[in-house]
Amino acid sequence: xxxxxxxxxxxxxxxxxxVTFRCDPxxxxxxxxxxxxxxxxxxEFLTYFQNEAQLEKSRLLSDRFSAERPKxxxxxxxxxxxxxxxxxxxxxxxxxxxxxxxxxxxxYFGPGTxxxxx
Amino acid sequence: GNSVTxxxxxxxxxxxxxxxINCTYTATGYPSLFWYVQYPGEGLQxxxxxxxxxxxxxxxxxxxxxxxxxxxxxxxxxxxxxSDSAVYFCALSDRINYGGATNKLIFGxxxxxxxxx
Numbered sequence: 001x002x003x004x005x006x007x008x009x010x011x012x013x014x015x016x017x018x019v020t021f022r023c024d025p026x027x028x029x030x031x032x033x034x035x036x037x038x039x040x041x042x043x044e045f046l047t048y049f050q051n052e053a054q055l056e057k058s059r060l061l062s063d064r065f066s067a068e069r070p071k072x073x074x075x076x077x078x079x080x081x082x083x084x085x086x087x088x089x090x091x092x093x094x095x096x097x098x099x100x101x102x103x104x105x106x107x108y109f110g111p112g113t114x115x116x117x118x
Numbered sequence: 119g120n121s122v123t124x125x126x127x128x129x130x131x132x133x134x135x136x137x138x139i140n141c142t143y144t145a146t147g148y149p150s151l152f153w154y155v156q157y158p159g160e161g162l163q164x165x166x167x168x169x170x171x172x173x174x175x176x177x178x179x180x181x182x183x184x185x186x187x188x189x190x191x192x193x194x195x196x197x198x199x200x201s202d203s204a205v206y207f208c209a210l211s212d213r214i215n216y217g218g219a220t221n222k223l224i225f226g227x228x229x230x231x232x233x234x235x
Contacts, residue, residue, distance in 0.1 A: 004161070033222065042122075042207050042225030043162070056222070091162065107223060109154075109162035 002026075004110035006092050012116045013082055020078045021113045025094030032075050033107060034067060035091040036060065043091050049075060082117045089114050120145040124208045124226035131198055131233050139193040139229045141182075141208035149210040151175075151184050151191040152223065156205045165193075165206070198233045205230050 005024045013019050025032050030051050035043035046065070048056040051072035061067075064082075069075040079086055093107040125140040143151065153165040153175070166175030171186035180195045191208060205228045211221035 035223075040227065042209070042227050043223070045212075045222040045224070048222060093162075106164055106167070108164075111161040 004092055004094055004108055006090075006110040006113050008113060009111060010114045010116075012118065014118050015084060016081055018078065018080045019082060019115065020076055021090055021115075023075045023077070023092030023094075023110060025074070025092070026096075026108055028096065029094035029108070030072065030097045031095045032069055033093040033095075034075070034077055035093065037089040037091055037112070038087075046077075046090075079115075082115075084117045087115055087117045120149065120210060120212045120224050122208050122210055122224055122226040124206075124229055126227070127205075127230035129229060129231050131231070133200055133233055133235050134197045135233075137193070137195040137198045137202075137231065139206055139208075139231070141191045141193065141226060143189050143191065143208075143210050145189075145210055145212075149212065150221070151182070152209040152211070153180070153182055153191070153193050154207045154209060154225075156207065156228070158204070162207065198231070200233045200235050203231055203233045 007022045011019055032049040034046040036046055037043040046058050046061050047067050049069040052069050064080045067077045089112040091109055091112045093109045095107045121144045123142050150169040152167045154162045155165045156162050165180055166177040168175040168184035171184050174183045182191050182193045184191055207228045208226040209223045212224050
């Protein structure tokens with residue numbers, strides 16, 4: 001178990017460019033979440049996958065954002081035509097398939113990708 | 119909608135002092151409650167959790183009790199160490215609306231704790 005990994009750790013881009021981030025969840029975790037954290041704030045939910053199915057998207061996820069999880073393993077988050085307001089830390093988390101009797105998943109977070117849009 | 123409010127920081131304490139970080143929540147239903155910690159340069163780590171009223175979560179000397187009557191989940195530690203310096207986030211689970219059993223997390227704004235030797 002090597003934990004959730006995210007790449008790149010830092011990304012600097014110019015306004016209008018497209019960027020893509022990758023998240024590798026803990027192996028055999030079938031649930032994957034993306035969050036966004038701006039300076040001085042707590043993380044905010046963006047989207048959720050169960051296996052390869054994207055089951056929930058926040059209103060924060062504008063049309064310029066798209067996320068995929070092909071084959072239910074790693075996930076990518078793409079931002080098209082980046083804006084300065086997209087500058088934030090993008091966090092990925094995963095949780096295991098729930099065992100019967102468990103009330104709540106524990107989400108395990110990666111180190112995040114810090115995006116700076118100039 | 120559901121929300122979490124936690125005390126603003128920074129909280130600055132001397133080593134071995136008593137710590138309280140207040141957290142209150144607004145929620146429909148019966149959410150689970152969490153404290154996550156973020157050490158400098160690292161990702162969020164689960165510190166403790168409680169899944170129902172009157173449950174007490176504890177880990178590494180930290181404790182928090184799920185108080186439904188006051189909608190609170192305050193974090194406490196009897197004697198802090200310099201190594202406890204970090205940002206602490208209170209969070210609650212919010213059911214994702216597709217009929218499934220998995221929850222997204224709603225976080226507070228975080229409280230920076232600085233412990234001085």
